[in-house]
Structure formats: C-alpha cells, structure tokens
Amino acid sequence: MSERHPLRSDPLDDRFRTALTQALAHVTAESDARNVWQALGDSGVLRALYQDADTADASVDVARLEALLHAVDALGNNGLTLTVLVQAASALPLLSAGTTAATRALRERALDGRATVALAATDSAAPGSDLTALGTEVRWDKRTPHLSGGKRWVTGAHSADHLLVLARHRPGRHFTSFTWVLVPALADGVRIEPVDTGGLLGSADLGHVHLDDVRLSEDHLVGRPGWAMASFAQHMATERLAGAQWAVALLRRILSATRRHLVSRAVGEATLWHNPAIRQDFAGCLVKTEQLRALVETTVRAADGPPDMNTAALLKAAAGQxxxxxxxxxxxxxxxxxxxxxxxxxxxxxxxxxxxxxxxxELMLAHVADTAETLLDDPLPVP
Incomplete structure (x- = not known):
C-alpha cells in the first residue's frame, strides 16, 4: 500500500485548509492562472485533492474540491476560478486514465503545479450539446496519429502547456468512436485564436483552437480508444457538482457585498437596508442561495463522492437558475x-x-424531466 499523502487524513481537515490558505496567501485577483495553479501545486493542495492521485484511478475528493473553489472564489476573479475548476474537476481526472510515459509525466507535473492542461471538448463542427457530431478527428499514417479539426471556447487555452482534445477515431455517432488526445500547445499545426469576451472572464484565457494536421506519437493517446465518451460522462458529473459548489460561494460573496451596499447607503435618516421591501427581496435571495447550498451538501453526503448523472443534471439546472x-x-x-x-x-x-x-x-431541465419518475421515486436521503 502506498504511503498516504500527509494532507489526506480527513476530507476537511485542518491540514488541508492550512495548506490551502498558505497556497493563496500571496495570490491576488490580478494573478494569472498559471501562477495560481503553481501556488496550489507547491503547497501540496493539488495532490491532496485526489484519492489515488498517482494512479489511473484518481478521483476528486468532492468535499476538498468545495473548499478549494470557495477559497479561490474569495479572490474575486471569476476567470481564475473557472480555470481552476475545469482543470481540477475534469482535465486532471481525465488525464489520469493515460498510461503512456507522456501522459504520466504530464500528470505528475500538473499535480506539482508545474504544468497546466486545457480541456478541449466543445467542437467547431457541432453545437456543444452534441459532442457525438464533432468533426475533430485523429487518423493514422502507419503508427503516427494525425489530428485535424477545431475546438471552441476552451478555458485556459492561452495559458495551457497541453490541450486534452476529444476527437473521433472512426466515423459515426456511436459513443465508442471517440478518444482523448494529448496535444502540446506549441506543437506544429496548433493555432490558438483569442476570444473577445468584452472584458468578461479575462483571466480564464479563453480561446478557439485550430488543429491543422498535428502530428503526434501514439504516446499522446490518453486511455483506450473508444472509451473517451464514457470517461467524459463520468467526470462531467463531478464538474457539474463543482459548478454548483462554486455557485454557492459566488452567490454568498455577492450577497455579502450587496448587504454592505444596502447598509451603507443613506436614505433620509436611515439606510436602504431599513426599507422592508428591500429587506424582503434580499432575504428571498438568501433563501434561494441556502437552498442551493443545502442541495449541494445533501448530494455530497448522500453520494459519498461524485453524484450520478441524474443528480448532477439536477444540481446544474438548479445552479443555473x-x-x-x-x-x-x-x-x-x-x-x-x-x-x-x-x-x-x-x-x-x-x-x-x-x-x-x-x-x-435548458438541456439539464430536459434531462430532469426525462428522469422525473426516478427522481421522485428515489429522492436524495436526508443526511
């Protein structure tokens, strides 16, 4: 049995929180995504975030993931939080399925904060909701994989060392037609186009990725060909949970700022906070936020880990609304x-x-409707 990491004795133990505090002590809202990731790696937070971090079975400790997202959100830079969320909840767990020397080496560097990985799934040839229609493909010339296509709205594209690209290796929509390919961001044939978001989420380094006959070695294939969609679905549930966890942190932060504004804004001899209608509006917002928080916590405790896809869709729909x-x-x-x-x-x-x-x-709500009978017959237990 491998030696346990010193930070992993308890999902929310003092050591993890101390390491998290130390990691972000010298990080500000103006820090770039690479510096934040490196700080988390230097402090051991990233390795402590995963169960079996050094193996292909690595999985996120969802309680620690929540602590991480709340701490990063407190910096007040939503772009930074988004890059941490996608890497921590999806990219690294997916990369862990790789067993080649290249994928293992990158995983170790990423866990140490020395490398960053951008998840490139949404395709230029299909809506983001229809991944099985994607046009990015990998083909073989003897034993050399060639990758061509395009990816859109890739978080961390401009700061990533590598791109984890979802591609098809054979025609058709069957879920076994796809594989993950690890692509160095500076490889020949890779071009990253900046996305003009009008100043929104600037620190997320969003980009569109163009892949023009990128030649790689078989060492850059991640996991078994045909298993990409299955692994993606597994880790997408974790990412959807992470989104709900972040939503709670973000809403509480903005509610606190809103209350400070209301308390400090004078109106006659009182403040806006003393207006009953305003207080009721604020209280309604707080109630909704606490309802989401309770749903997240109940899900984590009931599942004792990442939720199933039905619950993940419910969480994401609730968080979005x-x-x-x-x-x-x-x-x-x-x-x-x-x-x-x-x-x-x-x-x-x-x-x-x-x-x-x-x-x-809207897609999450459609999924919730499709699984309504299951959700109603088997509600989440009260922890």
Whole structure:
C-alpha cells in the first residue's frame, strides 16, 4: 500500500485548509492562472485533492474540491476560478486514465503545479450539446496519429502547456468512436485564436483552437480508444457538482457585498437596508442561495463522492437558475454601483457560464424531466 499523502487524513481537515490558505496567501485577483495553479501545486493542495492521485484511478475528493473553489472564489476573479475548476474537476481526472510515459509525466507535473492542461471538448463542427457530431478527428499514417479539426471556447487555452482534445477515431455517432488526445500547445499545426469576451472572464484565457494536421506519437493517446465518451460522462458529473459548489460561494460573496451596499447607503435618516421591501427581496435571495447550498451538501453526503448523472443534471439546472435569479436581483439592489467592474451586473454576465458550460440549463431541465419518475421515486436521503 502506498504511503498516504500527509494532507489526506480527513476530507476537511485542518491540514488541508492550512495548506490551502498558505497556497493563496500571496495570490491576488490580478494573478494569472498559471501562477495560481503553481501556488496550489507547491503547497501540496493539488495532490491532496485526489484519492489515488498517482494512479489511473484518481478521483476528486468532492468535499476538498468545495473548499478549494470557495477559497479561490474569495479572490474575486471569476476567470481564475473557472480555470481552476475545469482543470481540477475534469482535465486532471481525465488525464489520469493515460498510461503512456507522456501522459504520466504530464500528470505528475500538473499535480506539482508545474504544468497546466486545457480541456478541449466543445467542437467547431457541432453545437456543444452534441459532442457525438464533432468533426475533430485523429487518423493514422502507419503508427503516427494525425489530428485535424477545431475546438471552441476552451478555458485556459492561452495559458495551457497541453490541450486534452476529444476527437473521433472512426466515423459515426456511436459513443465508442471517440478518444482523448494529448496535444502540446506549441506543437506544429496548433493555432490558438483569442476570444473577445468584452472584458468578461479575462483571466480564464479563453480561446478557439485550430488543429491543422498535428502530428503526434501514439504516446499522446490518453486511455483506450473508444472509451473517451464514457470517461467524459463520468467526470462531467463531478464538474457539474463543482459548478454548483462554486455557485454557492459566488452567490454568498455577492450577497455579502450587496448587504454592505444596502447598509451603507443613506436614505433620509436611515439606510436602504431599513426599507422592508428591500429587506424582503434580499432575504428571498438568501433563501434561494441556502437552498442551493443545502442541495449541494445533501448530494455530497448522500453520494459519498461524485453524484450520478441524474443528480448532477439536477444540481446544474438548479445552479443555473438560482445564480441568474439571485444575481439579477442583487444587481437591482446595488443600483448604479452594480454597473461597476465587480458589481452584480458584471458578475451576473460572467456567471452566465454556470448556465452554459458543461451543458446549458435548458438541456439539464430536459434531462430532469426525462428522469422525473426516478427522481421522485428515489429522492436524495436526508443526511
């Protein structure tokens, strides 16, 4: 049996929180994504985040993931939080399936914070919700894989050392037609186009990736060909849970800022906070946020790990709806101040990613409707 990492005695133990605090002590909202990732690796946080971190069976400790996302969100830079979330919840667990020398070496460097990996799934040839229609393909010339196609809205594209690309290795929509390919960001044939988001999520380093006959070695294939969609579905549930965890942290942060605004804004001899209608609006936002928090915590405790796909869809739908509702009301309560950078209007626009990335809210609601009977017959137990 391998020696346990010194930080992994308890999902929420003091050692992990201490390491997390130390990791972010010298990080600010102006830090770039690579520096944040390196700080987390240097402090041992990234290795402590996973069970069996050094093996192909690596899985995220979801309780620690929540602590990580809350700590990074406290920096107040949503782009940074997004890059950490995607790498920690999806990219690294997916990379762990790789057994070649190249994939193992990159995994070790990534866990140490010395390398970053961008997840490139959404395809240029198909809507993000229809991955089986993707056009990016890997073909073989003797034993040399050639990769061609394009990926859109890749988080961390401009700061990543490698791209983890979802590609098809044979025609058709069957889920066994796809594989993961590890692509060095500086490889010949790779071009990364910046995305103009109008200043939103700037630190997320979003980019569109163009792949023009990128030649690689078989060492860069991740996992068994044909297993990509199955592994993606498994880890997508974790990413959807992570999105809900982040939503709770973000909403509580903005609610705190909104309350400070209301308490400090004088109206006659009182403040906005003393207006009963405003207090009721604020309380309604807080109730919705606490409902989402309770759903997340119940899910984590009931599943004792990542949720199944049905529960993950429920979580993501709830997070998308509640986040937009609460931030919309906070923006109104903040008045003109909500229009500033970091104000509720700005944050609401950035937080729209919670209702888009990893599956749009409408698609999640459709999934919830399809599984309504199962959810009603087998509700989450109260922990």
């Amino acid at each position: 509640i986040t937009d509702d609460v931030l919309s009301r906070c923006a109104q309560l903040q008045g003109a101040d909500g229009m500033t950078t970091g104000g509720a209007h700005h944050v609401r626009a950035e937080a729209a990613v919670l209702g888009l990335g990893g599956g749009a809210t």
